[in-house]
Amino acid sequence: MDRTLTLLGLESSCDDTAAAVVRGRPGGAGEILSSVVSGQAELHADFGGVVPEIAARAHAERLDLCVERALEEAGLSLADVDAIAVTAGPGLIGGVVSGVMCAKGLAAGAGLPLIGVNHLSGHALTPRLTDGLAYPYLMLLVSGGHCQFLAVEGPDSFRRLGGTIDDAPGEAFDKVAKMLALGYPGGPAVEREAAAGDAARFAFPRPLLDRPDCDFSFSGLKTAVRRARDRIVAEKGGLTVQDRADLCAGFQQAVAEVVAEKTRRACRLFAQAHGPRTLAVAGGVAANAVLRAALTGAAEGEGFGFLAPPLRLCTDNGAMIAWAGLEQLGLRGPDDMALGARPRWPLDAAAAAMLGSGRKGAKA
Amino acid sequence: MPPEPLLLAFDTSAAHCAAALLCGERLLAARTEPMARGQAERLLPLLEEVLAEGGAGWPDLAGLGVCIGPGNFTGVRISVATARGLSLSLGRPAIGVSRLEALAFGLPGPVLALVDARQERLYAQLFGAGESAPRMTDADTLAAEAWPEGLTVTGAGAAALAARLGARAAGESDAPAPEALARLALARLGQPAPRPAPLYLRPADAALPSEKPPAILP
Numbered sequence: 001m002d003r004t005l006t007l008l009g010l011e012s013s014c015d016d017t018a019a020a021v022v023r024g025r026p027g028g029a030g031e032i033l034s035s036v037v038s039g040q041a042e043l044h045a046d047f048g049g050v051v052p053e054i055a056a057r058a059h060a061e062r063l064d065l066c067v068e069r070a071l072e073e074a075g076l077s078l079a080d081v082d083a084i085a086v087t088a089g090p091g092l093i094g095g096v097v098s099g100v101m102c103a104k105g106l107a108a109g110a111g112l113p114l115i116g117v118n119h120l121s122g123h124a125l126t127p128r129l130t131d132g133l134a135y136p137y138l139m140l141l142v143s144g145g146h147c148q149f150l151a152v153e154g155p156d157s158f159r160r161l162g163g164t165i166d167d168a169p170g171e172a173f174d175k176v177a178k179m180l181a182l183g184y185p186g187g188p189a190v191e192r193e194a195a196a197g198d199a200a201r202f203a204f205p206r207p208l209l210d211r212p213d214c215d216f217s218f219s220g221l222k223t224a225v226r227r228a229r230d231r232i233v234a235e236k237g238g239l240t241v242q243d244r245a246d247l248c249a250g251f252q253q254a255v256a257e258v259v260a261e262k263t264r265r266a267c268r269l270f271a272q273a274h275g276p277r278t279l280a281v282a283g284g285v286a287a288n289a290v291l292r293a294a295l296t297g298a299a300e301g302e303g304f305g306f307l308a309p310p311l312r313l314c315t316d317n318g319a320m321i322a323w324a325g326l327e328q329l330g331l332r333g334p335d336d337m338a339l340g341a342r343p344r345w346p347l348d349a350a351a352a353a354m355l356g357s358g359r360k361g362a363k364a
Numbered sequence: 365m366p367p368e369p370l371l372l373a374f375d376t377s378a379a380h381c382a383a384a385l386l387c388g389e390r391l392l393a394a395r396t397e398p399m400a401r402g403q404a405e406r407l408l409p410l411l412e413e414v415l416a417e418g419g420a421g422w423p424d425l426a427g428l429g430v431c432i433g434p435g436n437f438t439g440v441r442i443s444v445a446t447a448r449g450l451s452l453s454l455g456r457p458a459i460g461v462s463r464l465e466a467l468a469f470g471l472p473g474p475v476l477a478l479v480d481a482r483q484e485r486l487y488a489q490l491f492g493a494g495e496s497a498p499r500m501t502d503a504d505t506l507a508a509e510a511w512p513e514g515l516t517v518t519g520a521g522a523a524a525l526a527a528r529l530g531a532r533a534a535g536e537s538d539a540p541a542p543e544a545l546a547r548l549a550l551a552r553l554g555q556p557a558p559r560p561a562p563l564y565l566r567p568a569d570a571a572l573p574s575e576k577p578p579a580i581l582p
Contacts, residue, residue, distance in 0.1 A: 097438060240580075
């Protein structure tokens with residue numbers, strides 16, 4: 001039953017339009033035959049963050065082009081593909097809908113099975129695609145839109161151990177960059193500035209360290225950076241290059257320390273059930289060298305291995321969606337043509353909602 | 365004689381899900397289902413039902429017609445993304461058709477077609493004599509402009525505007541018949557067609573940062 005499958009994966013839940021072809025065996029190894037990512041950073045740069053309608057407009061006109069290129073680079077046609085996987089949520093709904101509809105058109109026309117994949121499960125299963133990591137393992141998703149610890153116990157079995165109660169760290173990096181007149185995306189810019197800064201100059205808070213759980217909050221930290229900036233601007237009429245570097249360094253240090261400490265706690269919580277295993281990371285924020293060093297140290301201190309997939313597979317891509325579809329297809333079968341797009345779709349349905357816990361349910 | 369080409373056209377640019385299937389000039393099936401939401405879930409099943417009603421399957425199609433708006437942004441993208449996916453998998457062209465053009469289809473010219481653009485605005489385009497580009501405007505602006513003799517106004521608010529212009533009104537609905545979309549697309553089958561792209565006519569809702577970044581001192 002575990003025969004080799006070839007899946008096409010589509011991703012369009014934020015500001016990257018992506019398609020990829022992956023071949024592999026469920027439970028075995030995977031091979032990426034092609035992975036095309038068409039980023040939109042230049043479209044959103046003036047706004048200092050992703051504008052949903054601008055993103056949706058770009059996705060709708062780029063998805064089929066990405067699919068075409070992915071097939072071409074893999075040297076395959078749709079006739080060589082066994083199934084089509086697509087991100088069906090959570091994410092910016094305009095992009096997710098475009099992806100789901102494009103995938104349905106592809107599947108209907110080619111007579112192929114379709115499987116809607118949770119974007120977060122794509123990130124969470126990436127260490128199996130890249131390194132064949134065995135279940136169970138501990139996952140930290142840390143990106144512009146998400147921040148959570150997951151115990152990954154199977155292709156469709158995730159237990160959330162903690163997460164952010166407000167902003168995601170990537171979002172905080174973007175907002176800090178914006179308030180300090182740095183470019184977008186903010187992560188690389190803040191990291192670059194911070195390298196020349198004094199992290200000890202500003203005493204920024206370490207949010208939620210007083211709570212014993214694995215949850216995060218980054219909203220207050222962002223406000224603290226803004227207040228410090230405003231004090232300097234009021235005094236000098238602007239920021240010196242050194243002021244800016246120090247603000248960046250202090251902010252980055254605070255994020256790294258909080259994430260490292262919460263990671264230690266998540267490792268302990270995970271180890272209670274499974275013993276020490278491996279901590280894997282995903283998401284664009286995992287590219288930050290200071291944060292990565294802190295995470296490595298925290299994991300190793302708890303007796304865990306540390307695994308970070310290559311950056312191009314840490315950020316949004318189609319290969320992770322194809323792979324998640326490949327691992328999940330045998331478990332729950334394909335979706336039908338009434339597949340919908342879900343702006344909110346928590347991976348761990350049993351966990352209490354942390355974000356958007358209103359009438360519409362938890363966000364992620 | 366080659367068989368008559370089979371063409372499937374569809375539209376989710378407003379509160380409906382609509383599709384029509386043509387075999388050459390012959391209409392095999394047409395459906396319009398009003399719905400405020402759920403078009404993304406309904407569209408493909410509806411298309412498969414329309415195909416089945418016409419005794420056809422996906423591989424039988426010679427081409428696709430898709431309504432590119434103007435209208436509800438997400439609704440337009442639902443159809444356009446589907447059409448582009450189908451076009452790629454079937455290896456058949458997808459032909460984008462304007463909702464305004466479909467509204468004017470079959471009416472004696474000149475025709476002013478109107479689509480509700482919300483917030484007291486209208487999407488408008490003149491067809492026939494002195495044909496204009498589609499644009500977003502409002503009834504007062506249109507009423508103040510000069511129009512050709514024998515004008516027919518159709519679509520959202522057509523009766524009221526026609527009365528102000530001394531023109532003839534033909535229909536208040538701004539939802540085109542899917543058959544009109546299909547016939548317009550069929551007429552273009554075989555001509556080189558760019559991939560269908562939404563006709564938005566309204567810029568994306570995006571505010572530039574209100575706060576000025578701090579001055580960076582040397």
